[in-house]
Amino acid sequence: MKTILVTGGAGYIGSHACKALARAGYTPVCYDNLERGHAWAVQWGPLEQGDILDRQRLDAVLQKYQPDAVMHFAAYAYVEESVKDPDKYYKNNVEGSTTVLEAMRANGINRFIFSSSCAVYGTPQEPLLKENHPIAPINPYGAGKAAVENKLLEYSNASAFRYISLRYFNAAGADPEGEIGEAHEPETHLIPLVLNTAMNQQEAITVYGDDYDTPDGTCIRDFIHVADLADGHLRALRHLEQGNFSNIINLGTSAGYSVKEIIHCARNITGREIREKIMGRRAGDPPRLVANRDYAEKILGWKPQHSRIENIIATAWRWHNHRDRKYFMNASRKLYISVITVMLAKASIQ
Numbered sequence: 001m002k003t004i005l006v007t008g009g010a011g012y013i014g015s016h017a018c019k020a021l022a023r024a025g026y027t028p029v030c031y032d033n034l035e036r037g038h039a040w041a042v043q044w045g046p047l048e049q050g051d052i053l054d055r056q057r058l059d060a061v062l063q064k065y066q067p068d069a070v071m072h073f074a075a076y077a078y079v080e081e082s083v084k085d086p087d088k089y090y091k092n093n094v095e096g097s098t099t100v101l102e103a104m105r106a107n108g109i110n111r112f113i114f115s116s117s118c119a120v121y122g123t124p125q126e127p128l129l130k131e132n133h134p135i136a137p138i139n140p141y142g143a144g145k146a147a148v149e150n151k152l153l154e155y156s157n158a159s160a161f162r163y164i165s166l167r168y169f170n171a172a173g174a175d176p177e178g179e180i181g182e183a184h185e186p187e188t189h190l191i192p193l194v195l196n197t198a199m200n201q202q203e204a205i206t207v208y209g210d211d212y213d214t215p216d217g218t219c220i221r222d223f224i225h226v227a228d229l230a231d232g233h234l235r236a237l238r239h240l241e242q243g244n245f246s247n248i249i250n251l252g253t254s255a256g257y258s259v260k261e262i263i264h265c266a267r268n269i270t271g272r273e274i275r276e277k278i279m280g281r282r283a284g285d286p287p288r289l290v291a292n293r294d295y296a297e298k299i300l301g302w303k304p305q306h307s308r309i310e311n312i313i314a315t316a317w318r319w320h321n322h323r324d325r326k327y328f329m330n331a332s333r334k335l336y337i338s339v340i341t342v343m344l345a346k347a348s349i350q
Contacts, residue, residue: 003027003065004237007052007100008073009045010037013115013171013229015180017071018044020230021237029065031058032074041180052096058103069111069237070104072097075144078188079119079284082141093144101155111240112152112163113233118222118252118289120146120167128292131167131248138284149248156246164236168251169222169291171229173312174319181319182226191223191313194263195320198270205274207259209281214288218259222252222290225306225315235300249299252291253307262309269313 004021008014009030014037018028022044030042033051048064050057052074075093076082082089097114104112119142121133137143145167155161172191174181182192190205197205210217232251239247257265260276267274296302306312 001025001027002069003029003067005029005031005062005065005067005070006045006073007031007070008037008075008115009071010034010039010041010047011073012182012184013226014071014073015041015043016175016226016230017073017233018042019175019180020227020234021045021071024234029061029067031061036076036184038183041183043179052100053092055099055103058100059107062103062107062109066107067109069113069240070100070109071113071115071233071237072100073115074100075115077117077141079139079141080188080282082144083139083284086140089140089144093141094147097148098151101151105155105159105161110159110161111237112161113236113240114148114152114163114165116149116165116167116248117142117145118167118169118250118291120149121289123286124288124290127288128254128290129250129252130292131250131295152246161246162240162244163246164240165248166229166232166236166251167248168229168232169224169253169289171226172223172316173225173227173306174315176227176306176315178315178318178322181323182316183323190221190259190262191266191316192320194266194274195270195313195317197274198266198272198317199320203275204277205263206277206279207263208279208285210260210278212281212287214258216258216260219285220256220258220288220290222254222256223262223307223309223312224251224253224304225312227306228304231305232296232300232302235302239300247299249296250291250293251296251302252293253304254291254293255307255309256288256290257309262313265309266313266317269310269317 010032028045122136
């Protein structure tokens with residue numbers, strides 16, 4: 001059974017990739033510092049806690065498991081945070097990725113699947129973004145992804161190292177079987193914020209700008225189900241295993257939905273009122289970001305299977321409800337144990 005090291009495997013997309021790998025007969029080894037990942041999301045292979053900047057720890061884990069390839073998800077991924085603290089993003093996302101690559105080279109591992117982003121494109125110059133669109137990131141997060149892609153090209157040109165860089169769009173939804181899902185702190189993604197509003201965990205969903213040149217005035221994005229993303233990573237791995245060359249591939253649906261369309265769909269699925277609060281535009285938000293997915297189908301045979309927007313929101317809604325009930329039960333259990341402990345302590349004193 002082949003072993004794959006999955007950096008950031010305790011995170012949202014990484015954990016879904018681990019499940020897909022296990023289902024396909026691989027052993028995913030999760031390497032995560034748990035700063036933003038969750039130990040409960042590591043269910044399909046061992047967890048090795050460590051930081052991607054820790055070369056000594058990386059070497060030890062690579063030597064222990066001798067993986068056939070590395071899937072690299074570990075990164076900070078908040079665009080606004082990257083603007084406020086670019087040094088933090090450069091150090092973790094660029095230097096950290098470089099450390100992973102150096103450790104791989106030193107340990108003779110030559111296959112690499114990179115979690116990239118449509119953020120490398122910047123402001124779109126065409127309705128559907130192709131892989132040959134100019135690279136012009138408008139925030140440090142996107143610039144960091146582009147910098148790592150440049151480094152991957154250099155590695156590939158200089159050695160037997162081969163990689164697939166997957167530029168994906170807006171990851172959304174949850175595991176169709178309900179075992180894992182999205183749980184960020186703080187949460188910044190649109191769909192979970194909309195569902196939090198439906199659950200009365202916040203007063204209203206903030207809509208940043210309703211005066212864009214789009215049909216309803218709000219931004220349009222390409223939402224891709226996280227299970228489809230996991231499948232794309234699995235296909236990319238097999239592509240490299242078959243001896244194919246390095247490549248850069250979009251993962252998106254070629255369909256875009258506006259912020260207001262997402263809110264409307266969520267109202268229909270949840271059956272709840274979802275209040276909106278209109279604010280001014282955010283700096284760096286292009287009106288439309290939608291993929292051309294033709295190349296992914298041509299090279300990987302990849303087609304999204306779960307990414308109808310109704311299915312994305314429905315799986316996310318099931319996960320949110322499940323997570324909320326689980327949290328309540330755990331909190332109630334802890335409270336019950338605390339009360340019993342106090343009662344027993346009082347009884348022993350008497």
